Structure formats: C-alpha cells, structure tokens
Amino acid sequence: MKISVAAAVVLGMGGYVTQPYVQEWALIRNACGGGLPQDTVKQLTPEDSLLESAESRTMEGLGTYTCEVTLAGGEADGHRFVRVTAYTRRDDQDREFMSVFRENGFNRQSPLPEALPGFVDAYGDVRVVVPCPGLTADSDGRKRKLLVNVHLGESTLTGVPGAAHRMAVALTGMASDELGCGAEPLKAPEREVPLPDPSDDPEKVPLAEAAGTPCEWVTEVGLPADEGWRVSVEANSASPSGRCDLSSAEDSEDTQEPSRLVSAFWYGDWSNRLTADENHGVPRSMTATAQCQGEAANYALSGTESIPGVDAAAEQRMLKLFAQDEVRRRNCTGLRFHF
Numbered sequence: 001m002k003i004s005v006a007a008a009v010v011l012g013m014g015g016y017v018t019q020p021y022v023q024e025w026a027l028i029r030n031a032c033g034g035g036l037p038q039d040t041v042k043q044l045t046p047e048d049s050l051l052e053s054a055e056s057r058t059m060e061g062l063g064t065y066t067c068e069v070t071l072a073g074g075e076a077d078g079h080r081f082v083r084v085t086a087y088t089r090r091d092d093q094d095r096e097f098m099s100v101f102r103e104n105g106f107n108r109q110s111p112l113p114e115a116l117p118g119f120v121d122a123y124g125d126v127r128v129v130v131p132c133p134g135l136t137a138d139s140d141g142r143k144r145k146l147l148v149n150v151h152l153g154e155s156t157l158t159g160v161p162g163a164a165h166r167m168a169v170a171l172t173g174m175a176s177d178e179l180g181c182g183a184e185p186l187k188a189p190e191r192e193v194p195l196p197d198p199s200d201d202p203e204k205v206p207l208a209e210a211a212g213t214p215c216e217w218v219t220e221v222g223l224p225a226d227e228g229w230r231v232s233v234e235a236n237s238a239s240p241s242g243r244c245d246l247s248s249a250e251d252s253e254d255t256q257e258p259s260r261l262v263s264a265f266w267y268g269d270w271s272n273r274l275t276a277d278e279n280h281g282v283p284r285s286m287t288a289t290a291q292c293q294g295e296a297a298n299y300a301l302s303g304t305e306s307i308p309g310v311d312a313a314a315e316q317r318m319l320k321l322f323a324q325d326e327v328r329r330r331n332c333t334g335l336r337f338h339f
Contacts, residue, residue, distance in 0.1 A: 020073075024050045032056055032067040032084065035174025036167075043163040044081070046155050048074030051081060058178050063088035065178045067171075076155035082167065086148045086175035090138055093147040094270045100127070101241070104284075105274035106264055106302055109234055109241060110196035113165065114189040117238040118148075122198050124158075126150040126168040129240045129268075134182020142269070142294055146181040148172045152195070162192030202232035204247065215244035215263075217325040221318050224309035227259070237329060240267045244322070248307075261303040261310070263322045267330070271298040275338075283338040286315065288323040292332035299323040 028036050031054030041051065052072030058065050069081040087093050100121045101107050110120040118128035128148045135144040150168045158164045166188045176183040196202075207218045207229055214235040223229045228249025235242025241264070248259040266274055275287040275298045283289065288299040301319040303310070316339055327335050 020050050027051050027054060030054075031069055032171065033174045033178055035067075035170050036069070037170050040163050040166045040170070043160045044152070044156050044158070044167065046071065046074055046076040046157060049076040049155070052078075060179065063179060064092065065175050071153070071155060076153075079155040080151075080153035081156055082153065082171075083151045084148065084171045084175060085151075086146060086172075086179060088132060088135060088144055088146050088179050088181060090140075090142070090270075093145070093268075096127075096147060096149065097268070097270045098273075101266070101271075101274060104300070104302070105241075105266060105271070106243070106262055106300075108198055109243060110198065110202065111234060111236040111239060111242060112168075112189075113191050113193055113236075114187075115236045115238040116165065116169070116186060116189065117240070118168075119234075119236075119239045119241055120196050120198065124152075124195070124198050126152075126164070126195070127240075128168060128172045128186075130172060130176065130181070130183040130186070132176070132179075132181035132183060134176075134180050144181075145268075146172075146176055146179065146183055148175050158195040161194050162189065164195035165189050165193075202234055202245070204230040204232045207231055207246075210244075214242060214326070214329065217318075217321040218244060218246060220321055221314075227308060235265070241265065241271075257304070259304050259307040259310075261301065261307070261315070261318065263299070263301045263318070265322075265326050266298045267292055267295070268297075269295045272296050274298055275300055285339055286319055288319060288335060288337045290323070290327050290332040290335040292327075292330050297326070297330070297332055299326060 028038050028041050049071045050073055052070050054069040056067035065086040068083040071079050071081045108122040112118050120126055130146050132144040132146050150171055152158050169186045169188045173185050210216055210218050210231050213233045214237055215231055215233045218231050232245045244263045246261040250258050275283050277284050286301050290297045
C-alpha cells in the first residue's frame with residue numbers, strides 16, 4: 001500500500017512577519033498537490049489573514065486522499081481555510097452518504113450551478129461525484145467513482161460569487177489525479193453565484209417557473225390553484241441526489257402550517273437503504289426504483305397528511321410523473337413503483 005504525506009508550513013513568527021506574502025505564495029503553489037487556484041484563494045481568504053500551513057495525505061491502496069489548509073492572522077487566526085477528503089472505495093463512499101442522508105433521506109440540500117455533478121449538503125459541505133475511467137471495476141463489477149467532499153472553514157469567504165465553486169472544481173481535479181481516477185476535468189460555472197447557506201430558506205417560485213429544471217414535472221401535477229402552491233428546486237441534472245420541495249401558500253388567518261409535498265431522488269446502490277422498510281427490508285410505499293448505469297436509482301414522495309384537493313391517487317400520480325421524468329432524463333431502465 002502506497003502512503004505519501006506532504007506538508008507545507010510557514011517560517012517561524014519572525015520569518016512570517018518579514019515575508020508573509022512570499023511564504024504564502026510558495027504555500028499556495030505547493031499545497032494540496034498544487035491544486036489551489038491562487039486568485040480564488042485570495043478571494044476566499046478573510047481580511048488580515050494569510051494561509052499558514054497545509055498538510056496532505058494520499059493512501060493510494062485505500063483509495064483515500066485528504067488535504068487541510070489553515071489560516072493565520074486576524075480574527076481567523078488558527079482557523080481552517082479548507083479541508084478536502086476524497087474516496088474511490090465503495091464502503092467509504094457509502095459511509096459518507098449515510099452521514100448526510102439519515103433515516104428516509106429527505107434531508108436539506110442545495111444544487112450546484114450549471115449541472116456540476118454534486119450538491120451542497122445540510123452542513124454546507126460541497127459533495128462532488130465523478131466517474132473514474134482510470135480505475136478498474138470493483139469486486140462486484142461496478143464502475144468506480146470518486147466522491148470528493150470540500151469543507152470550507154467558517155471564516156472562509158464563501159459568499160464571494162463563484163469562488164467556492166471554482167475551488168471545489170479545482171480540488172476535485174487534484175484529488176482525481178492523486179488517486180489515479182482519471183476523471184474528465186470539470187468546468188467551473190460561468191454563472192457566478194455564492195455558495196448557498198444551508199440555514200437559509202431556499203427560493204420558492206410558482207410551479208410554472210420550474211419549466212426547464214429537474215422539477216419540471218410539477219408543472220403537470222394539477223395541484224389546486226387556489227392553494228398558491230410554489231416549489232423550491234433543490235436539484236440539478238447531474239447530481240447523485242436532489243429534491244423538489246412543494247408548499248402551499250400560508251394563510252394569515254390559519255394557524256396551521258402550509259401543506260408540503262417533497263420528492264427526492266438518489267442515484268447509486270448506496271441509496272437502496274433509504275427506501276427500504278427498516279423492519280422487513282422491503283420497499284416502503286410511495287417509492288420507486290430503477291437501474292441507471294449499472295446501479296440502483298431510488299425515488300420517493302412524502303407529504304403532510306390531509307392535503308386539500310390531494311388524495312392518495314393524486315400522490316401516486318405525482319410519484320409516477322416525477323420518477324418517469326427522472327428516468328427519461330438519465331436514460332434509466334426497469335422502473336418499478338411501490339404504493
């Protein structure tokens with residue numbers, strides 16, 4: 001098993017004071033396999049702070065790579081700037097997905113722009129999944145993939161439009177090179193938007209405005225017009241997971257919460273547990289499954305009880321519209337429903 005460790009640490013405090021920018025430039029150039037784009041680093045670095053140190057570890061035989069960079073100076077002194085972890089082994093990836101998608105998998109997430117193959121999880125981490133043509137199939141004959149997790153520290157300026165996504169793209173390419181994945185280089189989005197804050201409520205739009213998105217199916221469901229239904233699109237066309245979150249309008253004279261309907265998709269064999277009954281292992285009701293690129297795909301719909309104008313038959317129709325639309329988009333086969 002090949003294990004390599006690389007570290008880059010600034011000079012002692014005397015050297016740090018006299019030539020901090022020269023030292024930081026050298027650190028950026030060498031940290032994380034040289035995968036940190038200098039301009040983007042500057043955009044993400046807090047005021048009065050510089051990169052202080054970086055340490056990376058490649059365990060090729062275990063299919064794992066990590067790199068962590070810390071800050072010095074200002075209020076961010078000693079804080080983490082970025083940590084990237086990457087995995088090519090199926091068990092490690094399953095463990096990571098289990099930490100994000102608990103219970104039935106209807107967890108908060110945000111899509112990455114322009115169909116980058118990933119999402120921002122409920123903890124604010126960027127998760128990217130890319131195929132690995134440079135690696136042989138696993139022991140079950142499945143094509144290998146790379147899961148990259150990019151965690152930007154709490155002091156890192158993730159609100160700078162486009163910077164966090166450029167960093168995630170660069171680090172995904174670096175991790176692919178380190179682990180022999182051979183993934184096709186990702187392209188940073190042209191539309192520069194800040195990294196979403198998972199604590200913020202996602203934007204909700206009228207159902208008609210979902211046309212052209214992975215939630216386009218909601219334009220056909222025929223929900224009662226007088227309920228003022230809107231949708232937040234929490235998915236893109238390449239992510240291993242996504243949601244369409246529908247909610248009715250709030251009534252100022254009604255103390256009850258708005259009605260909600262949430263559809264979710266998950267791609268990969270890891271997702272089978274999300275739709276299985278925990279006591280018997282059989283698929284839960286209001287779920288569907290298919291086969292996509294040799295692995296399982298799972299779909300589910302969940303809603304609040306007693307939604308005006310929406311009975312069980314209507315919810316089943318929605319699940320069909322949703323799953324059939326996803327299957328068409330991803331060229332999947334063998335779609336089966338469980339009601």
